[in-house]
Amino acid sequence: MADAETSRLFEEVRACRICEARLPLGPKPVFQLDASARILIAGQAPGVRVHESGIPFDDPSGDRLRHWLGVSSTQFYDPGLFAILPMGMCYPGTGKSGDLPPRPECAAHWRKRLLAQVPQLKLSLAIGQYAIGWHLKGEQKPTLTETVQNWRQYWPAILPMPHPSPRNNIWLKKNSWFEKEVVPQLQERVQMALV
Numbered sequence: 001m002a003d004a005e006t007s008r009l010f011e012e013v014r015a016c017r018i019c020e021a022r023l024p025l026g027p028k029p030v031f032q033l034d035a036s037a038r039i040l041i042a043g044q045a046p047g048v049r050v051h052e053s054g055i056p057f058d059d060p061s062g063d064r065l066r067h068w069l070g071v072s073s074t075q076f077y078d079p080g081l082f083a084i085l086p087m088g089m090c091y092p093g094t095g096k097s098g099d100l101p102p103r104p105e106c107a108a109h110w111r112k113r114l115l116a117q118v119p120q121l122k123l124s125l126a127i128g129q130y131a132i133g134w135h136l137k138g139e140q141k142p143t144l145t146e147t148v149q150n151w152r153q154y155w156p157a158i159l160p161m162p163h164p165s166p167r168n169n170i171w172l173k174k175n176s177w178f179e180k181e182v183v184p185q186l187q188e189r190v191q192m193a194l195v
Contacts, residue, residue: 006035006117009113009114009117010033013029013031013089013110013114014029016029016089016090016106016109016110018103018105018106018109019090019103019105019106022092022093022103023090023091023092023093023103024091024093024094025048025051025091025093026090027090028046028051028054028090028091029089029090029106030046030050030051030054030055030056030086030089030090031056031084031085031086031089031114032056032077032079032082032083032084032085033079033083033084033085033114033117033118034079034080034083034118035117035118035119035120036080036120037079037080037081037082037083037118037120037121038081038082038120038121038122038123038193038194039081039082039083039121039122039123039124039125039190039193039194040082040083040084040085040115040118040121040123040124040125041056041057041065041082041083041084041085041125041127042085042086042087042124042125042126042127042131042134042135043056043057043084043085043086043087043127043128043131043163044086044087044088044099044101044102044127044128044130044131044163045086045087045088045089045090045091045092045099045100045101045102045103045106046086046088046089046090046091047059047061047091047099048091050091051090051091055077056084056086057076057084060165060166061163061164061165061166062076062164064164064165064166065127065164068161068164068179068183068186068187069186069187069190070186070187070190070191071190071194075194081194083118083121085111085114085115086102086131087102087106087107087111087130087131087134088101088102088103088104088106088107088130089106089110090103090106098165098167101130102130107134111134122157122192122193123156123157123158123159123189123190123193124157124158124159125158125159125161125186126158126159126160126161127161127162127163127164128144128161128162128163129144132144132147132160135158135160136154136158136160139153139154140160144160144162145171145175147160148160148161148162148175148178148182149175149177151182155185155189156189159182159186159189161182162175162178
């Protein structure tokens, strides 16, 4: 249960218009936070489907992510278990090869204040290059693949991950070690964190 100060912060975030002029569908911040959350899911930015529903990871990416985590939808959408805070909380639009990067204004303005609301985190999942860059603060390797291959360097506090999007099927096929080696470790760590 959020206190009055936290509730005011969440209202401010939901009313945010910082990059409104650059958002093709307008602002609609999507996030899930509660002070008792134990696992942070730091994604990129909502896609069109999530923008429309207002529910984080309400798409095929979310289905794959929940499978990787070994959790049900009920567990995943329990804010007391999972904090979901993308690098950009609004849909950024589409570019030549998929969605545009998250708007940088979002993390610069809100991220530290929002993360301060979840002090009991036991594990942070940095999903995709923008989340990895922010959460590893310069400790990442030159490429996403190399960073994910060296996941033990950041474990057990942070796990750098590829995005679970169907657009990453080629990467996942080329790097089958991720689902064979990393996912079982992730599932075990998630179960420990949720106890």
